[in-house]
Every structure is written in C-alpha cells, then in structure tokens.
Amino acid sequence: MTTADHRDQLIFEQGTPGQRGYSLPAQDVPSAPLEGAIPEGLVRREVSGFPEVTEVGLVRHFTRLSTWNYGVDTGMYPLGSCTMKYNPKVNEAAARIRGFAELHPLAPDDVAQGALALMHALVQMLGEITGLPAVTLQPAAGAHGELTGMMMIRKHLTTRDGNPRKVVLIPDSAHGTNPASAHFCGYEVRQITSCARGNLSVSALAEAMTPDVAALMLTNPNTLGMFEDEICEAAQIVHAKGGLVYCDGANMNALIGRARPGDFGMDIMHLNLHKTFSTPHGGGGPGSGPVVAVKEMEPYLPTPVVVATRDGMHLDYERPLSVGRVKAFHGNFGMLVRAYAYIRSLGAEGIRKTAENAVLNANYVRARLRGTYEIPYDRLNMHEVIFSDHKQNEYGITTLDIAKRLIDLGFHPPTIYFPLIVHGALMVEPTESEGLAEMNRFVEAMQQIAEEAKTQPEMLKKAPVTTRRSRFDEATAARKPVLRWKAGL
C-alpha cells in the first residue's frame, strides 16, 4: 500500500486533539464572568479548523518547510532590480535588542529617546547619501514610498500653483509599481518610449512635457542597468515647465558613494532599505521605503517627523502642509534599525565600495557571457545586466528554461521577462556580496546551459529536476483558484 508522504501534510492535517504547543502565564486574578459582559450571540464557541499540535511537531513542520526554500544564505540570488544582497547577521541581533523590540510605538517621547535618536540619525545619513535632505521613514515598502512621494508632489504643486496637474510621464522600461503608484495618487500615466541605447529619449520627453505634466517618474540607473546619461538635460526640461522629477530608488545601490540623485536634479525619490541597505526581505516582506526629497518638499512630509530640540528628540505632529499619515505608528522601525546598523558598519568608504563591487561584478558577468548570450545593450552597465534568450531560441529554448535549469545547477534564477521592453529578458544582478570565485561559477553554469541548449534541449525543458517539485501548471491554478485548506477536501 502506498501511503501519502507525511511530509506533504499541512499543519491542519497534523497533531491530535489534546496536544498543544503553548503555555500560559499563571491566572493571578479571579476569573471574570462572561455572562452579561459580552453581547448576546457574540461569544465564540469554538475556533474551528485550528490545529492542535505539540511544540516539537510545530518545530519539525516549520523547519521542514524552511528546507524547501532558497534564500541568500543558501546561495547566490542574482535577482535583477530586486537586489538580493547578503543580510549581515549583526543586523538581526541589533533589531532584537530588547530596548528596540519591546518598545511600544506609543510610549511617551521621554522613554523612547534612543529609538528616536536612531531614526533622527538615519534621516541625516540617508539625506547625505542621496543629497536629498527632507526624509520620512514612514512608508512600509518601496511601492508605498512611491505613492507617498507622488502624494508629496501633488501637495507641493497644489500649494505652489493651486493646481496638482494631471499627468505623470513614465518610461516604458519602468517598474510596474510606478504607473500603479501614480494612478493611485490620482494621476493619469503617459508612457515615454526608450531610445535605441536603452535610455530615456530626451526629445520624446521634451515633446511630452506639457503644462499638464506633474512629474517625470524614472529609475536611475534604469531597469536595463544603464545610467541615464542625459539625466541633467531631462531634469532641466521637466523643471523648465514647472514639473518635478521623481526617481525610483530601487537601484540606488549602484550609485551610493559615487553619485547623489540630489546632485543630478532629482526632486524626490524612495529608497528600498531591503535592497540598498541589506535588510532581509523575509520571503516577500517586510520592506521599508523611506522617501527623500529636496529641502523645499520638507513641509509635505507625512506626519509625524522626528525633530531634535534642546531637550531631546520629539515627534512633531504639527505640520499643516503635511500630506498626512501613510501608515500607523512610525514605519517599519525594525528595518530602520537594521539599515542603520548596516550603514554604521560600513562607513563612507565601505558604502562606496558596495556600489563599486556591485558594478564591477555586473560588468564582469556581462564581459564573460558576451558571445554566449545575446546582450541587447552591450556597453558599460551599472549594477545589473540584461541578457536575452535570442541565441537559444534557435533550439527552442526560452528564458524560462534557462532560469529553471539554473536551479538545478545551484543558483536562484535571475529576474526574467523584465523589463518588458526586452524580449525574453534575463536580468542579472550579482550584488557586491558575491566575489570573483562565485561569479566564475555562475558564468560557467550559464555557459553550460547554453551548451545544453544546443545538445540536449529536451533536458532543459524538464528542468528543474533536483527540486522537491517540478514546474507547476500555473494557468490552471489561476483559473480554478484554491486559496485555502478545508476539512475533508
């Protein structure tokens, strides 16, 4: 008889009635009667469907799940535009210090001076790193920062001209969240086509830049891994017509210590702390997306803002021009502690070296794989480089096959099919936390796959074969969604 592998069981299918994985503090007060204390019909009889499992059962279950995952600590994670760099362990220790982890967000300022001082110092450091000194730490993620930044632009224009304008210009190479964020801030989106070099077309921008346009929203370096080398001209065009330039800071790790967005005309940008400043992304989150802006935008920052006064640090809520609050409490403070620890452990020189090595590694991969894979924009790139499956298509092999085969060879696949303007894109971002030896292993794996594409394409189609599960039928999963477990099904 074949029995189902017990390792396939969900937590609901485990345990036995009567088992438990918790213990409670002693009952040191008399029990209060429920009767009359809770409205009729609102007392719950049972939390049905919840499991009953011992601690050891729980630990084995979740430990087992962890072994089915790939993380940065498992190996190289060359995920372009997502910057999956090493997460230093001291950051985890820092965030768990009791005075940080157990501090209540509504504790009076008097007993939160250390936390507020850390936030204040981080504000100063992010302002210096970007050249944009007005900073909020409140947004919970990069896309949340984008939305906050667009709200600040809207408020600024409304205050300045009495007119928020209607349109936001976005290059066709943009992250998908950019148009969505502009839209959720009440703007209409107009796309600008990139030029043949993979950069923003300044002439297309000049044409699109009407008095209706509130802002240009772009990523620099862009999602092709290229620095927008006409950025100063672009900023001038936008500014001359009274618009603002929003910079998506997703790729700030390429510039840090080498160039500052404030110096090349950006008015406002968000930072992804989990990308540039190494806070771990936890299987999808949390993130943290501070917004930095030119001094003129300071009045519009979300409330509250940390201010230093003679008698210590305070949260300032009295800001009449603020866009308002974008999240309960003060942002993802635990992530702020990690980012602060990261910056303090590197200092100015170390920070600059992170960018230098990120750029060095990405260019090295480009140089080594030239000839093996098509490189749509083959010139000096920044922290990431894009290949396409053009050469492999000849043998029926696609980007997806290449990505899945990389799994068998021990690597997390790169970002695939993004940016949308490159057909069959494979976007590689090694980050600075990989070294030459690892770059070489990655290059060899990619070369091996290119060879296999010619000689045994059917094998690539089956990849991955070393994993617990093979490729999934995602179309059926979306057509007939099963989003939860139910007893007896």
Next chain:
Amino acid sequence: MTHPYIPNTDQDARLMLEAIGVPSIDALFEPIPAAVRLHRELDLPPALSEPDLLAHLGALAAQNADSSKVATFLGAGAYRHFAPCFIDQLLLRSEFYTAYTPYQPEIAQGTLQAIFEFQTLVCQLMGTDIANASMYDGSTAMTEAAMMACRMTKRDRVVVARTVHPHYREVLDTYAKNLGLTIVEAGFEADGTIDRAALADAARGAAAVILQYPNFFGVIEDPREAVEIAKAAGALSVAVVTEPVAMGLLVPPGSLGIDIVAGEMQAFGAPVGFGGPYCGVMAASEKCMRQMPGRFVGEATDTEGRKGYVLTLATREQHIRREKATSNICTNSGLMALAATMFMAAYGKQGLPALARLNFDKAHYAREAIVRAGGKAGVTARFAGPFFNEFVVGGLGDASAAQKRLLGSGLVAGLPLGRYYPELQDSLLVCVTELNGVEDIDRLAAALAG
C-alpha cells in the same frame, strides 16, 4: 582592504577589470556625467567594528523603556503578547528570512506552503471565505479595503466610525484626498459604541461602512447592526480587527455577515517593536476575490501530478496590469505572516480561547481595581460598553500629565486620548494582556488614584 560583507580583493578587482576591458574602478562610473559624479567621500559617521556597533546600539536601546524597566499598559493597535520561543528561532532560519518573493515556486515551497496555511488560518479566525497573503499593516489594509469597496460599488464615499483607530482613519484620509474620495465619520454614544443613527444616516449612497471590532476604546461593538445598515444602503461592510486575540472569545466578523475584514496580526508573534514591521491582512467573502489587492498563494499541480503551491491571481497585480492594477502594492509581510502562522498553530484550538479568556479576566480585574482605588479621586470607567482587554478610564484631569507623573514610578500607564479625541482630554486608554502581572496592575491602580 576588504570588508566582511564584500569578498572581492584588490587582486580580484584587477583581474575582473581586465576581463571587462577597462583600466580602473573609476572608469566603470564614466556613464555618469563627470559633473554629477561625487568627488568626495560621503559625510557619514566612521565605520564601527561589530563589537563597537553592538555596544553603540545597546547604549541607544538602553534609553528606551522596555518591559525589563517599566510596566507597560499600552495597547491601541500594538499589543504585547507572549510568543513561544520557538517562533523567533524559526524566523531566524535564514532560508525563511533571506528569501525573496516566491516567484520561483520550485525552490520556494516552504514560504508558499506557510502562506497557504496563513491564508487558511486567517479565514478560520475571521470567519471569511478568502484571505490574502498579508498587507503592510492594519491601517493600510483598512484603506485598501475602502478603495476596494469603492471599486466594487462604483461609489466614492466611505463611512467610518470614529471608534476606529485614529491612525487608521488618518491613513484613510491621506489616500482619499488624493483620489477624490469623500470620508464621513460617525461619532460615538456615551457607552463608547457607534452612534447608530448617525451611521445609518451617513451610509446612504456610501461604498463602505467601516467599524472596528473590538473598537479603539476596547469596547465590543456589535457588527450585526452595521452589517444591516450597510446592506440596506447597498454598501459593503468592513470590520477592522487590531487585536486578533479577541477572536478567541468573540464570534468573528465574517460569521456575522461582514463583507471585508481588514486586520492587524502583530499581536500574533511580532514584537511591538516601536511600530513595525507588523502584519496587515485582508479577508473577505468570495465575491471580493478578483478585486482584492495584495498577493495570494494557491494550490497547483506540478508536471508529475504532485500538489504544491504557487503565487496566483497575478493578473490583478501591478506587474501585469500596471496602472489598471487593483493596487500598487508589491510587498506582503511574509516573515510576520510566518510568525502569525506559527503563533496561531501553537496556541491552536484550545490555546487561543484560553489566551483570550486570560486577557479578558485580567483586563476586567484591572478596570475594577482602578475604579475602586481611584473612585474617591474621581477616576471612572469612561464607557459602560462591554470590553475585551482594553478600556478607557476618565476623570484624570489632564491625562497626559497623569501619564507623565506615573513614568517616575516605572509605569507607562496607557495612552492619553486628548490628541485624538479632544473631548477625552481626561482619559487614558489602558490595555492589559496576559503579560501584565497582578502586582503591576495593583500598582497602576494605586498610582492612578493619586
């Protein structure tokens, strides 16, 4: 010299530059116009070694009030509960916390299955059909719920009870202003529950009616009335749950006819941590599935016919629909959702009701002790409505001053409500959980009395 986080040596760099065909690191940055390259070192504090960094952070943390130094009675959307130690140890499994969004399901089954279990547990907890893979936090979840209701009803007005967390209402206002939505607030009665007449009046033509359960004052609102009001008005009903432990004792909103639950799961395994990261969640009836923002994990079958899990329903999302997406969100609170999953599984069927009951007992003991001790000085229970583990005490004169006075005795007494409710200048919102011992409760009662 290399840094512990950066492997390339100078020798490595020389080899790599040669392969690239450029003479120097500087040359790699030539695509940046010379005029805007940074020609100086950043002005940052000097680098700290790991031991020095920990000493520095320890000194900063020591300036903050944690539970080793003070007895805290603060809740108001951030709750102190005991999380079994195994939870944090497993969160530190780096295959969990150093992983990215599970876009490659073959090597992310751990994260994906855990989220599937999270979605299931949230549905069971809240009495709903579906739940997403988590949101930033409760405040943004509530705001997204309001926007979803506007999309589904094609209306642009939202009614929210004033007994909903003030921060949540502030976030809603911020988003609404930019989208041209109108927000109407309904006040509260003397017992701390929603003014039903005002709610019914405002609900006409609205997209959503939002209440909190239990409400911001800790009072248990009966959602059934709001459900009826919303239904009659053709609006969707939304319940905000900031203290999920209460669901161990209360019939969940989904079972009472609420359409959408916007929850904050911080209480389940995430530290209060000065405000984040927390774990928002959205749960709802089936009809909301294709309009709901955020990520979903669904069951799928692999090429060998084996069951597994994938991210699904992505066509609603920003990376496909761009400006037509249901939201701009591209993050969930994966790690916090994992903590909540482990927490719910650990307390389980027996433990969650027991935990809820202990909170209920302690809070009821505390309110009685405070009123008994402070009665002569005019300290009162501000609202007569039923409550779970939070309650408001009034009659304190200036509640902020009272809170400040108590700091000297190592007590963080509760939240002064004047900033959010000018009419409650004399009141504190006090929270008592299983982690507040009877001695501290008695100490608080005595101190508040004078």
